[in-house]
Each structure stands twice: as structure tokens, then as C-alpha cells.
Amino acid sequence: MNGKIQNLIRDITGKGAVSTDASVKGAIACEVEKTAFSQAARILKEAGFRLMAEWASDETFFGRGYAVYAAYNDGSDYLVIKSALPPGEPSFPTLTRHFQGAYRLERQIDSLFGLTPAGHPDLRPWIKHEDWPAEAYPLRKSFAASTAMPRVEREYKWAKASGEGVFEIPVGPVHAGIIEPGHFRFQAVGEDIINLETRLGYVHKGIEKRFESLSWDEAARLSGRVSGDSTVAHAVAFCMAAEEASGCVPTDRARYLRAVMIERERIANHLGDIGAICNDTAFAFLHYQFSILREKVLRTNLRIFGHRLMMDRVVLGGVSADITGEGVAAVLAELNEVSGEFERLVRIYEDSPSLEDRVFGTGVLTPEAANALGVVGFVARSSGQKLDARLQNPFPPYDRFVPRVPLLRSGDVHARAWVRIEEVRDSFRLVKEMLGELPGGPLASEWVRPLPEQSGFSVVEGWRGEIVYWVQCAPDRGINRCMVRDPSSMNWLALEQAVRGNIVPDFPLCNKSFNQSYSGHDL
Amino acid sequence: MTKDIYPILIESLQVVTVLVASPLLVGWIRVLKCWSQGRSSAGVFQPFRDISKLFIKETVLAENASWIFRATPYIVFGATVMAGAIIPVISVDLPLSATADIIALVALFAIARFFLALAGMDIGTAFGGMGSSREMMVSSLAEPAMLMSIFTVSLVNSSTSLSQMALVLTSNPIVLRPSLAFALLAFVLIALAENGRIPVDNPATHLELTMIHEAMILEYSGRHLALLEWANMMKLFLFAAIGIACFFPWGIALKDNIGMLPAAFILLAFKLALIGVFIVVAETVLAKMRIFRVPEFLGSAFLFATLGMLSYFILE
Numbered sequence: 117m118n119g120k121i122q123n124l125i126r127d128i129t130g131k132g133a134v135s136t137d138a139s140v141k142g143a144i145a146c147e148v149e150k151t152a153f154s155q156a157a158r159i160l161k162e163a164g165f166r167l168m169a170e171w172a173s174d175e176t177f178f179g180r181g182y183a184v185y186a187a188y189n190d191g192s193d194y195l196v197i198k199s200a201l202p203p204g205e206p207s208f209p210t211l212t213r214h215f216q217g218a219y220r221l222e223r224q225i226d227s228l229f230g231l232t233p234a235g236h237p238d239l240r241p242w243i244k245h246e247d248w249p250a251e252a253y254p255l256r257k258s259f260a261a262s263t264a265m266p267r268v269e270r271e272y273k274w275a276k277a278s279g280e281g282v283f284e285i286p287v288g289p290v291h292a293g294i295i296e297p298g299h300f301r302f303q304a305v306g307e308d309i310i311n312l313e314t315r316l317g318y319v320h321k322g323i324e325k326r327f328e329s330l331s332w333d334e335a336a337r338l339s340g341r342v343s344g345d346s347t348v349a350h351a352v353a354f355c356m357a358a359e360e361a362s363g364c365v366p367t368d369r370a371r372y373l374r375a376v377m378i379e380r381e382r383i384a385n386h387l388g389d390i391g392a393i394c395n396d397t398a399f400a401f402l403h404y405q406f407s408i409l410r411e412k413v414l415r416t417n418l419r420i421f422g423h424r425l426m427m428d429r430v431v432l433g434g435v436s437a438d439i440t441g442e443g444v445a446a447v448l449a450e451l452n453e454v455s456g457e458f459e460r461l462v463r464i465y466e467d468s469p470s471l472e473d474r475v476f477g478t479g480v481l482t483p484e485a486a487n488a489l490g491v492v493g494f495v496a497r498s499s500g501q502k503l504d505a506r507l508q509n510p511f512p513p514y515d516r517f518v519p520r521v522p523l524l525r526s527g528d529v530h531a532r533a534w535v536r537i538e539e540v541r542d543s544f545r546l547v548k549e550m551l552g553e554l555p556g557g558p559l560a561s562e563w564v565r566p567l568p569e570q571s572g573f574s575v576v577e578g579w580r581g582e583i584v585y586w587v588q589c590a591p592d593r594g595i596n597r598c599m600v601r602d603p604s605s606m607n608w609l610a611l612e613q614a615v616r617g618n619i620v621p622d623f624p625l626c627n628k629s630f631n632q633s634y635s636g637h638d639l
Numbered sequence: 640m641t642k643d644i645y646p647i648l649i650e651s652l653q654v655v656t657v658l659v660a661s662p663l664l665v666g667w668i669r670v671l672k673c674w675s676q677g678r679s680s681a682g683v684f685q686p687f688r689d690i691s692k693l694f695i696k697e698t699v700l701a702e703n704a705s706w707i708f709r710a711t712p713y714i715v716f717g718a719t720v721m722a723g724a725i726i727p728v729i730s731v732d733l734p735l736s737a738t739a740d741i742i743a744l745v746a747l748f749a750i751a752r753f754f755l756a757l758a759g760m761d762i763g764t765a766f767g768g769m770g771s772s773r774e775m776m777v778s779s780l781a782e783p784a785m786l787m788s789i790f791t792v793s794l795v796n797s798s799t800s801l802s803q804m805a806l807v808l809t810s811n812p813i814v815l816r817p818s819l820a821f822a823l824l825a826f827v828l829i830a831l832a833e834n835g836r837i838p839v840d841n842p843a844t845h846l847e848l849t850m851i852h853e854a855m856i857l858e859y860s861g862r863h864l865a866l867l868e869w870a871n872m873m874k875l876f877l878f879a880a881i882g883i884a885c886f887f888p889w890g891i892a893l894k895d896n897i898g899m900l901p902a903a904f905i906l907l908a909f910k911l912a913l914i915g916v917f918i919v920v921a922e923t924v925l926a927k928m929r930i931f932r933v934p935e936f937l938g939s940a941f942l943f944a945t946l947g948m949l950s951y952f953i954l955e
Contacts, residue, residue, distance in 0.1 A: 283765070284765070285765040285766075285769070285848075286765065287847065287848065291845075292845040292846070292847055293845045293846070307930060307931070394926075396846065396849075397926040397927055398837050398838075398841035398843075398844065398922075398925075398926055398927035399925075399926040399927075400672075400676060400843070400923075401675065401676055401923050401924075403676075404676040404677055404678060405676075405677065408677065468924070468926065470838060470924075470925045470926040470927075470928065471926040473926070473928065473929065473932075474926055474927070474928070474929060619929070619930065619931070620769070620848050621848055621849040621929075621930050622929065623848050624846040624848055624849055
């Protein structure tokens with residue numbers, strides 16, 4: 117712990133001595149009075165920290181009431197502030213005054229836990245739709261997951277715009293393409309968007325609740341299904357949180373293979389995304405060409421790791437799939453072929469003025485807005501925010517093979533496409549270098565369950581951005597609470613800001629350039 | 640006796656050609672498109688399968704659909720077939736061609752579009768209304784440019800009847816005329832816009848918010864949709880046919896010359912195939928433009944047409 121953090125903790129707790137909560141592993145944690153919860157946010161905001169996640173936990177089984185947590189980050193410092201809520205007082209001070217990103221996280225806590233963020237400007241339900249009974253709080257321990265819910269007739273209150281020529285366009289939740297469900301409501305004048313309100317939660321599956329009834333091994337498999345396109349990164353994030361809590365250290369070879377799989381997942385998804393962005397401008401040629409490249413990568417995954425998306429290849433303590441010498445050669449051969457082809461396609465992207473005309477200046481997320489909303493991942497990096505968990509919180513081998521993180525400031529569709537292009541290039545390099553120095557040894561170390569009340573915090577840079585997990589061990593050494601924060605939870609709000617002032621027919625293009633996960637957000 | 644029946648035969652043959660060849664042209668374009676993207680295609684006959692599938696399917700109507708919504712597919716289909724009867728496709732010897740000139744032809748397409756736009760708004764969904772308003776924006780710019788471009792050809796051939804224009808052009812020796820070159824350029828831009836091709840509209844998209852033509856017909860199903868899809872394919876075919884008749888009519892069967900028909904068919908197929916290649920190349924190298932670029936696009940079409948007309952008076 118450095119001096120800066122010590123001073124901050126003194127400021128936050130108001131005590132002379134630096135006292136931290138040792139039960140939280142993977143980040144520096146300290147507990148404050150409920151009243152100081154938002155005070156801490158103000159102090160940290162002034163110190164340049166950003167809010168990463170905010171969540172609650174039902175700690176009844178430890179003989180306490182509820183607790184709220186907020187995680188902050190600045191550079192490589194990760195700080196978790198915890199406040200216990202006395203039983204009978206289900207409310208806590210809101211952080212929205214200091215961090216806009218807390219807006220939906222707190223609505224979520226309010227909806228699913230029934231803990232009210234006092235002072236929050238908008239307490240409409242979030243994720244839990246109004247046709248649930250208002251008093252049903254699924255994440256409370258007193259709520260049995262098997263409870264059958266009656267359907268209630270109530271309506272969601274949308275933001276309204278009025279004026280001459282203002283009209284509303286409701287889109288979704290079921291869309292024409294093969295994508296996940298989400299409802300978008302535009303207020304528009306002519307073709308100009310004056311406001312967009314998204315409403316999500318249509319794929320709420322109760323994943324966080326489900327974690328609590330699973331064994332650790334099953335939970336690792338579940339984490340790989342939070343957001344299917346990001347299965348490796350989610351599984352690594354969960355396993356790292358669990359390993360932090362238990363003190364289990366994965367083997368070197370496992371860490372390298374995890375990193376290789378994360379990078380291959382990044383390559384495959386970015387390839388698909390760059391093509392999809394082109395497709396939304398009706399430039400179908402690049403779409404199909406990039407799809408072919410993505411398919412090649414996935415087929416190699418199937419051959420080497422036994423699964424196209426590498427699902428369930430990350431397990432507690434290590435990995436379950438090894439790579440042989442032949443496998444390494446096959447991956448390197450594939451990389452050579454794919455990267456050559458990739459460069460050719462990027463040149464076509466650069467040399468097509470009609471395509472550039474669509475992507476430049478469209479859907480701009482300004483660096484100021486990106487900073488205020490606390491966005492993460494490639495969305496942040498294309499709006500001037502230098503955030504990448506591989507640099508800030510590197511797990512081996514990222515400490516040796518340092519990613520070259522691209523940074524753009526224009527924040528438009530092109531920036532989000534170009535950051536992906538640069539990341540694909542860098543991931544090609546990282547995979548090559550890591551495979552070149554792959555250490556030997558066993559695939560996994562022995563997994564031991566954490567001790568009761570121990571919790572682990574982890575941050576992993578998936579292809580979409582920073583994935584945060586916090587997992588807390590129950591008295592019976594099962595899972596008491598597993599908090600999942602997909603990058604989408606922070607970035608969905610940014611989409612609403614980015615499309616404002618654009619024209620309606622450009623929305624699909626903007627949306628594709630963000631390509632956020634519905635499943636990872638709705639949980 | 641044969642002399643009397645001959646024009647009627649030609650006319651019937653022409654309508655059948657339009658009905659059958661238009662899905663083939665669309666099928667050919669889709670096949671080329673698949674090839675250009677490295678995909679295997681469903682074959683040139685896929686549009687026939689699509690249409691016959693739609694005819695079998697149930698037609699679902701919105702509860703608040705008025706007679707306009709129900710009548711529009713038939714009006715659009717009827718107007719398009721009518722247009723197909725007056726454009727010389729295989730022979731200039733069309734009895735119906737005398738009943739309507741190029742201005743009436745543009746009006747026929749306008750009737751179809753007028754009802755389509757009304758039908759788009761009839762159901763009251765946001766997408767239909769958006770599609771109609773965009774379609775009107777495009778057509779209000781495309782129609783004058785289209786007339787301007789065709790008038791240039793009329794000036795050259797001293798007629799507004801398409802049959803007559805084609806006839807004059809084929810019977811005179813080939814001369815390179817700058818006025819026709821400008822008119823052709825304008826016509827190509829307009830035809831792309833009128834038929835909802837890239838870069839103006841994307842016929843293959845599923846993104847409702849970006850659609851123009853597709854947004855208007857989003858609520859149609861079953862036989863209604865089949866008729867509209869078919870009419871749309873015919874429209875593409877007919878624009879190709881107008882282009883051929885105005886600019887490349889050589890090879891078309893002349894009056895009272897039934898012996899020229901087989902050669903006319905072969906040449907027509909060849910010209911259409913080339914047009915298909917042109918469309919696919921254009922759609923492969925171009926992205927769809929932002930909707931507010933369309934006025935500039937059609938504005939330049941109008942400019943080319945005007946230049947064509949001016950150069951006729953100045954140079955010819």
C-alpha cells in the first residue's frame with residue numbers, strides 16, 4: 117500500500133490509524149460508516165479515482181444485515197469501500213452525485229435487493245421489470261430462487277419529449293436481426309435524435325442468484341455463460357476472484373494459456389465486430405471477408421482447445437485444455453495467414469471513401485462524457501481514456517508481455533473500429549510471443565475452497581473491456597454472493613449520450629460500434 | 640391476318656417476359672453478389688421460390704388497416720405491369736406503346752409510389768411513416784431529374800414515345816453524342832435511387848431504422864408481400880429496360896420483323912447480365928451513404944441531365 121492510498125484511507129475513515137478490511141482479497145478494502153459512504157466517493161473523486169462497480173450483499177448468514185460496496189480505481193490502485201447497513205434500515209446514500217456511472221448500478225441494487233439509494237434522482241425499477249411484484253427482492257437471502265412470481269399489471273414510465281414535430285420511435289425488444297433483446301425508445305424530430313432511452317433486462321436470468329446455489333466448480337462454468345461471446349474473460353475473472361479469496365495460486369503454464377485464450381477471444385470478437393460495423397454501412401464485402409477470418413480463428417480454437425469459443429477451458433486453479441507443440445505450430449501458422457489477410461482488409465477499409473464518410477464523426481462520445489460516465493474498454497480507449505486492466509492490474513504473463521494499448525480521442529464510430537483494429541494487431545503479437553515462451557509444468561494447481569467470509573476481487577480485461585468480479589465465501593464455504601460487472605454495465609449509458617444529435621438511420625451503426633452485451637448487463 | 644395478330648402476340652410476349660425475367664435479373668444480381676463476397680449462392684431461381692413461398696403463406700393484416708393498405712399491393716403490381724407493357728423490351732412494335740409516352744410512364748411509377756407511401760403510413764407504425772417520408776424525399780428529387788434526363792433523349796430522337804425513340808436511335812448510324820452521355824450518367828444515378836439500391840438504400844438490410852423502401856412494406860405479409868416484392872423486381876427490370884431502350888437499343892426487334900425476335904432475346908439477356916455486373920460492382924465498392932447525402936446525389940443527377948440538355952442545344 118503506497119502513501120497516497122494510506123492518506124486517502126485516513127481521510128475516508130476519519131481515523132488516524134490506517135485500518136483495512138483483510139477479508140477482502142485482490143484489492144485494498146476499508147469499511148466506513150453508512151453516512152460516510154458517499155463522502156468517500158467525493159474524496160476519491162477529487163483524488164482522481166473512477167467508480168468501477170457498486171453492489172450490495174446480503175450478509176445475514178454472517179449474523180449481520182446488508183452491506184453495500186463500491187470499487188474505485190486509479191492507475192493500478194484498486195480500492196473497495198464497504199458500508200454495513202444495520203438491519204431495519206434498508207437504505208444508503210447515493211453516489212450518483214459524484215459518479216454518474218452509479219445511476220443504473222444503484223437502480224439495480226434498489227430493484228433486486230430493496231436497498232434504497234437515498235437521494236437518487238430516478239428510482240424506476242431496473243432489470244427487474246414492473247410486472248414483478250414490487251416487494252419481491254430476488255437477491256435477498258429470504259427470497260427462495262424457486263418462488264413463483266405472480267404477474268402484476270404496471271407500466272414503465274418513459275422519459276417524454278414534447279414540442280412541435282417531436283415523435284417517438286419504439287424499437288425492440290425483439291429485433292429483426294439475430295441479436296439479443298433490448299428496447300430503445302427514440303424521441304426524434306424529423307431524422308434527428310433528441311433523446312434515446314434504453315430499457316434492458318429482457319434477458320435477466322438470475323445469474324447472480326444462481327451462483328449462490330452452485331458449487332465452486334459449477335460456478336466457474338456458469339461464469340463462462342454470463343456473456344457467451346466473452347466466455348474466457350468472464351471465466352478467468354471469476355476464477356481469479358475465487359483464487360484470490362482462497363489463496364490458491366494457478367500454475368505458470370495455466371496463466372500463460374489463460375492469457376493466450378483471452379487474446380484469441382479478443383481477436384475473434386474484434387474481427388467479427390469490425391466486419392459488422394462495415395456491414396451496417398451496407399459494405400457487405402468486408403463483413404464477409406472479416407467473418408471468414410473470424411471463422412478461421414474459431415476453427416483453430418476447436419482443433420487446439422476442443423471448443424470454438426474455448427468455453428469451460430478455464431477452471432479453478434488453472435486451465436483444463438493444454439496445447440501441444442503441434443498445436444503451437446498450428447496457431448502460429450494460422451496467425452501468419454490471418455494477420456496477412458487482415459492487413460489487406462484494413463487497407464480496403466482505409467481506401468473506401470464512402471465507408472469512411474459514414475464512420476467518421478458519427479456517434480461521438482466525447483472524452484469528457486466518457487470520463488464522467490466511467491466507461492471502460494475499447495469504448496473508453498477510443499474516447500481518450502487510458503484504461504486497460506492488462507496494464508493497470510497485470511497478471512502474469514502480462515507483466516512480461518506488455519500490451520501496446522491504442523488511444524484515440526475522437527470517440528466516433530471510426531475510433532471504436534480503429535482501436536479494435538490496433539488491438540487485433542497487438543493481440544496477434546502477444547499470442548505469438550506468449551506461445552514462444554510458454555513455460556512447462558502442470559495445467560492446474562489444487563483448488564481449495566476459501567474460508568468463510570473471505571472474499572476475492574478481480575479485474576480482467578476482456579475484449580469488451582474491464583470485467584469485475586467479487587465473490588464472497590459463505591459460512592458453509594460455498595458462495596454467499598458473486599457480483600458480476602460486465603463492461604456493458606458501464607457502457608450502455610454512454611451509447612445514449614453518443615447518439616444524441618445523430619440521425620435515426622445512423623443509430624444501428626453507432627450501436628454496432630459499441631456492441632455491448634445484453635446478457636452480461638441483464639445477468 | 641398474321642399481320643393483325645402479330646402486335647398483340649408481341650405485346651403478350653413482352654408482358655410475360657417482364658413478369659418472368661425480372662425475378663431472374665434479381666436472382667442473377669444476388670448470385671453475382673454472393674460470388675463477389677466469397678459465398679455460395681442460392682441460384683438465379685431463388686426469387687421465384689421466394690415469391691411462390693409468399694403466395695402460399697397466410698396474409699396477416701393489422702386490425703386498423705384500411706382499404707388503402709389492402710388495395711395497395713394490387714395497385715402497385717397493376718401499375719408496374721402496365722409500365723411493363725409500354726416500355727419496348729424485345730420489340731419496338733408495341734400497340735400499347737402508342738397509348739402512353741415517357742411522361743405517362745413516370746406518372747405510372749408515381750401512382751405506385753403514392754399508394755405505397757400511403758400504405759406505409761396507414762398502419763400507424765413508426766417505421767412505415769419513416770419509410771414513407773424518406774421515400775417521398777428521394778422521389779421528389781428523383782422524378783424531375785428523371786424527366787430531365789429522358790427529355791434529353793427525346794430531343795435527340797424528336798419524340799417522347801419510347802418505341803419511337805428506340806426506333807430512331809437504331810435506324811440512324813451510331814454517333815457519339817455528349818448529350819446522351821450526360822443523360823445516361825444522370826439516368827444511372829436516378830435508377831439506383833429509384834430502385835433502392837446501394838448507395839441510396841440497402842435492399843438486403845434487416846435494420847429497420849435505416850430502411851427506405853423496405854420500411855414502407857414492413858407490415859405486409861403473404862400474397863400482399865409477394866405482389867410488392869414482385870413489383871419491385873419488375874421495377875428494377877423496367878428501369879434497366881428503359882435504359883436499354885433509350886441508350887443501347889441496338890438489336891431490338893423492329894416493326895413487322897418477327898425474325899429478329901430470337902436475336903433480340905439473346906441480346907437483351909446479354910445486356911441485362913452486364914447491367915447486373917455493373918450493379919454488383921457498384922454495390923460492392925460503395926457503402927450506403929448517410930440519408931442527407933441523397934439530395935446531393937440526386938442533385939448531381941439533375942445537374943448531369945441539365946448539362947445533357949444544354950450540350951444538345953450547344954453542340955448538336
